[in-house]
Amino acid sequence: MNPNLPYNNAQTVTLAIIAVVLPFAAFVVNFLLLGKSKAAGWVSTLAIVASTVLAANVFFKVWGSHTIHLQQVWFTIGATKVQAGILLNNLSVMLLLLVPVIALPVHIYSTAYMKDDEGYSRYFSYLSLFCFSMLALVVADNLIMLYAFWELVGFSSYLLIGFWFTRQSAVIANKKAFIMNRIGDIGLLSAIIILFTQFGTFDLEALFGPKGLIALSNITNGQWVSASGSIPAVWQYVAFGGIFLAVAAKSAQFPLHTWLPDAMEGPTSVSALIHAATMVAAGVFLLGRVYPMFNDAELTVLAVVGCFTAFMAATIALTQNDLKRILAYSTISQLGFMVMAMGVGAYSSSLFHLATHAFFKCLLFLVAGIVIHQMKHIKDDNHLDIDPQNILHMGGLRKKLPVTFIAALIGGLALVGFPLTSGYLSKDGILIQAFDWSDNRAGILKLIPYVALFTSWLTAFYVARLIVKVFFGEFRLQKMNPHIHIHLGDGGWQYKVPLVFLALCCLFPLFSYSPVFYEDAWLYKGFLQANFFARENLYHVLIPVTVVILSVVVIYGAYVVYVKRNSWSFPQTGFLYRLSYHEWYIDKFYNRVIVAFILWLSKALYWFDKNIIDRFVNELEQVSRNIAGLAAWCDKYIVDGFLHLIANLVAAIGNFARRFQSGKIQYYLFSMLLVLIAVFIFKLIWT
């Protein structure tokens, strides 16, 4: 610890570290010691309670006052000293508090929700691991640690999505989630490497601080010039591309959003905490951390992609029948709003929306969890073959689940952005600022705020459809199977208390004393940057009014369509319906084209390995064998053959000559006679 720091700061940092590490301690205890014990739930819950208290303490010390940054050398590589440390500023303490505050009701809820599950303690260990990673992510002070916890968050999400690992769909979903997040990770890693090369440090404050290295760098003559050197400007854009991929993967933005709906295979309480409220917000948090590095063109990309994602996801949510899938697409849509807000310069509203969204989306998922739980009970009790998440089976549940219904209503209204809710404050801020931003733009960019406005009506429609189908009308399952026996209820206090708590947090007083003006919200003010839009033009009145009035119309329309006329839905034919129902065919495209291509490539390369490279080696072997064979043949038949020839020749001559030496006198006389005759004949012929 740095002795120069004031005592108070050192103490604050210690508190923050304890708040971060407590869930990890819970993880270790659960994982190593508790085995199958039911105590695991309380260990994790106690840890998160303590974290919440400590985080609140840290929050009130740091919020709006000053930045605390404490670090020490982690390791040295070459001439670079890599530091490990804690950076507490408004952004990090807000999330440091938000995460445990959302996690706490989820923990309590989970103790009841998961109580009959075999993997109860495993569930809580994973949940604690997640909380630890997320908390550490928000306080990390350098890019290496940020990346490390960024990936750990992804890893714990992997574990939780695949929590029921014997289910095929769950393990395919978690693999997909991890791999798509990995695409973002390598983007982030590339960006980190580029920033490190350019600035020689990983320190977030040194890089992105008010007078940081990023602020001092500039692009001149196609070179990105920093204090320590320069690289071609294109790498600045590559770095942005990397960050964008990372954000798109974690915050489920187009084109990397398809993992999030599948991630709903995890327990619903997990979806509430991780895949709605906290982890998916990490991308937006990252944008907030590295915000100073973006230039105007890059911000525009963010605005366009965010707006498109918001719109696309909202259109998909219109037609889905799976309760959790609707909420998942709604999450993607809202995250799109946040990313768009970052792009249009509504930095403060983006983070504000992140916070408000966390509460109402978590609430809606917990509601969904209760509904699904009840449906599953009916399914198990009556041995029905139904999907407990399908909203077509539900209806009229408001009388049987009153607390759940009211919670859903509040959450839904906040999501739509009705006055008196927190969603109204944060979302209208984004819309207004988008209009302000588009005033100075030309061409297609002018459309962005209108698309966003339209998306918010779509939001009103799908939320209305969801709530109406689940809670109004008559219970369709009972209508189809009149003999089933049903007993439903809101459940015990572990269910009700979190719902009530979160529902209260969805109302305006938590964020602002004024229910009308978002500029008065303390959270908004905390992130205000120098160049914010003042409240000066007509948009500030017109937009909220338009949103609200049209939303009311849309909601009433949905109510009429689904309840009064009691028709099941709009006609289910036509291109637009199919496009929406099949989620724009994006996932199918990925599977059939990209995944198939990668697999084909890997097979092709393996074929190449086996049949070209290895074949070459084997051919080489064959060739040397053949050469060796030839040499052996030569050796045997030519070199040795010549020797044998000589030897045989000598032997033949010897054999021939031997016959003359038989030792019999007659032969000697006979041969002498023969020689004499031959000599005479020779002489006669010769002469």
Added chain:
Amino acid sequence: MNLLTLLIFTPVLFGLVILLLPSSLRASFKYITLFATLLQLCFSIYIYLHFQTGAAHAGISNEGQYQFMQKLPWISLDLGTVGKMQIEYFVGIDGISVTLLVMAALVMVVAAIASWEITSNLKGFFALFLLLDMAVMGVFCALDFFLFYTFYELMLLPLYFLIGMWGGARREYAAIKFFLYTLFGSVFMLLVMVGLYLSVKDPVTGSHTFNMIHMMNPANYIDGSVFSVLNHATILGMPARTVGFVILFIAFAIKVPVVPLHTWLPDAHVEAPTPVSIILAGVLLKIGGYGIIRICMGIFPEVALSGAFWLGLLGVISILYGAFNALAQRDLKRMIAYSSVSHMGFVLLGIASNTAEGISGAVLQMVSHGFLSTMLFFLVGVIYGRVHDRDIYNFRGLGTLMPRYTVYVMVAFFASLGLPGFSAFVAEAFTLAGAFKSHSVNGLLPYWMAICGTVGILLSAAYFLWTLQRMFFGTISLKGGEIWKTALTDLNLRETVTLLPLALIALALGIMPALVLGKINDSVLALVAFTQNALGK
């Protein structure tokens, strides 16, 4: 007694004991081997703890800065007018070798424990095992090229027999392939070694020498000799020093292995028994990387730098090619073998960058991969030992059947795919950072290489997660039915005791990379300065 000498020759002493003991005591051989490797591990840890750091102990091209040195005349022949033949027993370590030494010693312990599965001809197996152990340690310590070469070749013999006699169905093919591949590299290495010997003079005695550290100093080369830096001699029309570098590089690249010289590896791994796979992946591959750093970069620094682009390119190709191939495998062991090719590609990329980050990352990657591949092959051995099958498609739902085993598999897989918190992450991240930085610092590698390298990290997630999903998750479904179900018991005590330290080390190195980086940093900086200087001349 010099500690390094003790470290090198301890195993062979125990090997002799095993040879002398009657075969009726064969049950004790594995304990003797384990004891020998444990003893060696203690020595290596002692060395690690007493290893001095600081710029004054950097080593590399400075003979005086090496530690735990021992130098004895070994073969000294008076050749009359030609001079004196000077071969020394010269061992010593610097930052580059010390961490690899500890890693190798630990891998040997694990390999010894994995040898429990060997049932036939125990005397031969353990004697060869210990001989191999000695050779491996010798390679990391030798500073005399002749001594290095002796140890280097000495590794081949036991490995050939270990694969060829105790291996799987196609063991003879694999063994001969491995043997010829490696021999092909090292035969030419011999020629370069002799050429270097004839080119270099010991500045003190004035005779030719095999001393590697003398070979690193351009002043020690005789004027007009073939490898002299100033002379620009040619071999077959190519600059002699380039030829020398390429030949040495090929020899070590086969060991690493670098694509396209890698095809011995999958065969050798698949056919080798588990302990030999462990040694192959854990230690043997690192000798390739170590050789490139110590010998190729040390003796031919200017050639290494001018060819850095090609080295980096081969590194990137290995990363991607190995990863794609791993994705196509259905034999678990083959998949891991190809993943080794991919992970060792990072080593080459890091070395090629010639930045402190890159080389440190490469050394850390070697240490980390040593532990992780050991763990991976041990884990494959567990399942193969139970049912004699390792086809990924023949298993499903092992997570329910063998929960503790699955935890270790997940640790090994996620550590290998570079999950932060484990060693491979820091290694790969800094290798890539070094590779990217290279263009700005020394202009050796283009920027895109590092970016391509990151794709390897993505692909590693794909093949490991696919395997996890396919083999370990889902409902139980086994090719062998009920028989397999009873045979597939969870980890026993011996296996847990082996795996736990490996997992903990991988974790410790990920959280405290300074354990390795702290020891190697000075040497890496000295190496970078040394090579950069050589280019300047």
